[in-house]
Amino acid sequence: MRQWPERYEEIIRTHCRFVSNSQTVGPDQNLALLGVDSMELINIIVDLEETFGFQMPQELLVPEIFATPRTLWKALEAHIGP
Amino acid sequence: MDTLGSGPVAAPHAVAFYSSFAANAGRSLAEWFGRGLEAVPDGTALRIGRREWSYTELHAIALRLAEAVQSASDARPETVGVLAARSIECYAGILAAGYAGAAVVPLSPSFPTERTVAMARAAGTRTVIVDQQAAHALPALAEALPDLTVIRMDPKLSLPAGVRAPRVPGTAASAMPARVAPDDIAYVLFTSGSTGRPKGVPVTHGNMDHFLRVNVDKYGFSPADACSQTFDCTFDLAMFDLFVTWAAGATLVSTPPQAFMMLPEFVERNKLTVWFSVPSAISLVRRRGGLAAGSFPDLRWSLFCGEALTMADAQDWQAAAPASLVENLYGPTELTIACSAYRWNPRTSPGSCVNGLVPIGSLYPDLTGVLVGSNGEIGHQEGELCVSGPQMFPGYLDRDDDRGRFLQAEGTRWYRTGDLVRRNSGGEYAYVGRVDHQIKIRGYRVELAELEWHIRSVRGVSAAVIVPVASVSGHRLFAWYCGEPGIEQLIRDKLQERVPSFMVPHWIRHSSQLPLNPNRKVDRKALTEMAQNHAAMA
Numbered sequence: 001m002r003q004w005p006e007r008y009e010e011i012i013r014t015h016c017r018f019v020s021n022s023q024t025v026g027p028d029q030n031l032a033l034l035g036v037d038s039m040e041l042i043n044i045i046v047d048l049e050e051t052f053g054f055q056m057p058q059e060l061l062v063p064e065i066f067a068t069p070r071t072l073w074k075a076l077e078a079h080i081g082p
Numbered sequence: 083m084d085t086l087g088s089g090p091v092a093a094p095h096a097v098a099f100y101s102s103f104a105a106n107a108g109r110s111l112a113e114w115f116g117r118g119l120e121a122v123p124d125g126t127a128l129r130i131g132r133r134e135w136s137y138t139e140l141h142a143i144a145l146r147l148a149e150a151v152q153s154a155s156d157a158r159p160e161t162v163g164v165l166a167a168r169s170i171e172c173y174a175g176i177l178a179a180g181y182a183g184a185a186v187v188p189l190s191p192s193f194p195t196e197r198t199v200a201m202a203r204a205a206g207t208r209t210v211i212v213d214q215q216a217a218h219a220l221p222a223l224a225e226a227l228p229d230l231t232v233i234r235m236d237p238k239l240s241l242p243a244g245v246r247a248p249r250v251p252g253t254a255a256s257a258m259p260a261r262v263a264p265d266d267i268a269y270v271l272f273t274s275g276s277t278g279r280p281k282g283v284p285v286t287h288g289n290m291d292h293f294l295r296v297n298v299d300k301y302g303f304s305p306a307d308a309c310s311q312t313f314d315c316t317f318d319l320a321m322f323d324l325f326v327t328w329a330a331g332a333t334l335v336s337t338p339p340q341a342f343m344m345l346p347e348f349v350e351r352n353k354l355t356v357w358f359s360v361p362s363a364i365s366l367v368r369r370r371g372g373l374a375a376g377s378f379p380d381l382r383w384s385l386f387c388g389e390a391l392t393m394a395d396a397q398d399w400q401a402a403a404p405a406s407l408v409e410n411l412y413g414p415t416e417l418t419i420a421c422s423a424y425r426w427n428p429r430t431s432p433g434s435c436v437n438g439l440v441p442i443g444s445l446y447p448d449l450t451g452v453l454v455g456s457n458g459e460i461g462h463q464e465g466e467l468c469v470s471g472p473q474m475f476p477g478y479l480d481r482d483d484d485r486g487r488f489l490q491a492e493g494t495r496w497y498r499t500g501d502l503v504r505r506n507s508g509g510e511y512a513y514v515g516r517v518d519h520q521i522k523i524r525g526y527r528v529e530l531a532e533l534e535w536h537i538r539s540v541r542g543v544s545a546a547v548i549v550p551v552a553s554v555s556g557h558r559l560f561a562w563y564c565g566e567p568g569i570e571q572l573i574r575d576k577l578q579e580r581v582p583s584f585m586v587p588h589w590i591r592h593s594s595q596l597p598l599n600p601n602r603k604v605d606r607k608a609l610t611e612m613a614q615n616h617a618a619m620a
Contacts, residue, residue: 014588017574017583017586017587017588018574018575018578018583018586019574023571035578035583035586037192037583037584038338038339038340039339039366039524041339041340042339042340042342042343042366042370043366045343045370046366046369046370050369055371056343058343058344058347061340061343061344
């Protein structure tokens with residue numbers, strides 16, 4: 001069962017430079033270790049905002065949220081409409 | 083962390099800065115800091131998040147670190163590494179290396195350890211000032227450099243067994259930085275080389291003195307200014323941030339990439355009056371909606387360097403910061419940070435742009451340039467820009483790297499920038515392109531030949547070609563390789579061990595045969611088109 005839309009995973013994977021296109025990103029893998037640096041993180045956020053049509057609230061811009069695909073999705077879920 | 087800024091501090095006016103250079107010959111980096119220290123000893127020199135350090139406090143920390151460096155050996159070290167990022171250890175460490183009379187070698191805790199070891203080795207670095215973020219790299223560093231000395235401010239930072247770690251004194255015994263000469267090396271930075279290893283670029287105190295004199299005069303910052311600090315310290319533009327700010331007694335504000343998310347708020351909260359970043363920051367800020375007209379009403383200066391600045395970006399930034407003067411700076415590390423600048427004029431500049439790019443302007447005073455055409459002749463209106471003068475570095479750390487990088491002509495030695503420029507009717511230069519296969523990723527130079535070399539050295543790869551793909555957030559790299567299919571992940575893993583993450587390609591694809599152009603050379607144009615199609619589908 002998928003935990004999040006495919007588009008979400010697509011965006012995350014595109015920005016993980018240590019992951020090849022044919023691979024999947026595990027929900028609990030550390031994003032920094034997958035090649036997401038601070039500049040790349042901002043690109044992820046902007047891509048997510050454009051794709052899902054929401055604005056990331058400022059209080060979510062803390063490192064813990066961006067630890068793994070799962071922590072990020074949990075924080076976003078409430079802000080992304082059904 | 084409490085011990086960092088609050089230790090005993092030297093008496094504010096115990097600082098008698100002498101000139102270590104001969105009369106009128108200029109200042110060392112320590113003396114440029116001393117200019118701000120003397121002007122505003124209680125002024126804020128540095129802000130990281132909510133913490134602040136005054137000029138007197140920062141000076142005292144640098145003196146303490148310098149003393150720890152000097153206590154490690156009888157002889158003065160030639161270089162001191164700073165393996166730290168956006169911490170007091172990082173900023174005070176850069177100052178401290180100079181105070182100890184050594185050249186600073188900025189290193190990044192986020193680079194692969196293998197690369198950090200190669201840089202430290204090439205620079206002959208045996209002493210490294212570190213912060214908490216460096217802890218993960220220390221075991222490998224200590225193993226590769228058996229006589230390593232580590233300086234840390236936080237005694238709780240754990241060290242590998244057997245590493246020498248002299249205590250940082252609570253108060254420095256001396257209030258004086260060590261004496262240096264104009265030809266002494268101020269810092270060593272590394273750029274991408276074509277042979278698979280980074281090239282070390284030493285820059286002298288004399289080079290920096292000229293650069294600082296030009297820029298301190300030109301921008302006229304004062305203690306009332308607060309200046310951004312966006313660049314990683316492995317990037318020479320960070321040296322502009324630190325020393326142009328400190329020479330003026332202004333406040334340096336650590337500006338991490340997260341700040342771009344809410345830039346108008348960050349700029350307002352920190353009362354920034356000077357902005358300096360790579361142009362790609364503009365598109366990020368725009369994507370986040372932070373570039374509305376008048377978003378930065380209090381900026382006095384908006385400076386960009388490190389990549390080509392587009393006309394659209396300059397126009398939008400100017401509208402967002404209407405009271406600021408926008409400048410496009412240009413220059414390779416080898417010519418000391420920047421060697422030319424162009425002042426944007428909203429009315430007349432659009433007509434001067436070439437291929438939608440803002441001109442790079444005129445060379446700084448006392449620097450001279452010639453243009454070399456593809457036939458090797460000097461004096462064309464368009465050609466490779468070669469520059470000479472007091473900001474020209476003395477040559478690479480490894481003299482073999484000098485080959486082909488200098489031009490001997492008209493009785494002068496010129497540095498070949500590798501950049502094609504065109505001279506316009508006003509005598510200003512406009513950037514046209516590169517003469518070689520080098521591109522910029524977020525301002526960092528990436529030699530495609532170096533990356534191709536790394537990929538070819540992976541077992542199973544017979545050939546590799548890397549092409550840049552344009553994306554909304556700047557260039558991204560696409561790697562094509564020939565050889566064994568299905569080893570993309572192996573290649574990725576190997577690159578991850580050897581090069582900084584910004585150099586790792588976004589895409590790695592197998593190709594059974596690389597296309598050739600009519601001259602029987604690899605057809606990079608065709609590969610770029612194929613890469614763009616793949617990237618669009620991915």
